[in-house]
Amino acid sequence: MKQEAAELDAIDRNLLRLLQEDGRRTTLELANRVGLSPTGASQRLKRLFREGYVKAVRAILDPQKVGRGTVVFIQVRLDHTAPHIFERFAEAISNASEVLECHMVIGGFDYLVKARIADMTMFQDFLERVILPLPGVRETHTYASVADVKPDALLPI
Template identity: 85%
Template sequence: MDPLDGIDRSLLRLLQEDGRRTTLDLANRVGLSPTGTSQRVKRLFREGFITAIRAILDPQKIDRGTLVFIQVRLDQTAPHVFDRFAEAVAKAPEVLECHMVVGGFDYLVKARIADMSVFQEFLQRVILPLPGVRETHTYASVADVKPDTLLPV
């Protein structure tokens, strides 16, 4: 049985669109009382459906206007190498996401930097010294076609 009903899904959609919505606004939109709405939202947090409410910043305004994707191949595929890599990449503030993947490389790193003029310095300071890095391929984003992070619910 699905743990979410239609009202829960509506609340999740509305909160993804704007996490600052008031309980009263949410209640009006889903057709519940404010108390009932508040209880549902608290349950969605408690049960882990909602993990955080955050502000989405404009990368240009904070000097992070360039988005790069970096494919990383490690020199070994041993658990200790993966662990060391994961620990090190988690400390790099420029790295937004890092995913272990299957295919022709081991990791896909998503990072934001000021612009391509600082990319070489970023690569040499952050990516290449990561434990076990053998090879990298970088792709700079030239347009955000669908940058939204809303999940379908």
């Protein structure tokens, strides 16, 4: 049975916070930071992974250095809303490497897509090649980010 977040103790929360800040910390360093033995910290970490509190440990890359310096947000409105259209759209958008996130939303449009591209000169190609051919797309509105005010925020623990 999975623990609920409210049932995590202070040590678990501290371990999760420390991992979010820097996933390369060693078990020994984590143990020292939370006041446990290395074995105790290791057991807790294994449990937090096993129970799904930690989904993955990844490196955060510099978007400029890997040729993905521009962020665009695209509002997508579908021509009609039906389960099969949602499923086809979700499957197709999941295969687009430029897309970082896609959220089904409630409001004046159906999806909010966050993508990283090289620059605005590549945006037209991305829109025509990836977004517009997606199943059911009727209308899009795009917003280009001019500054990352709070990128990759840590979850409050």
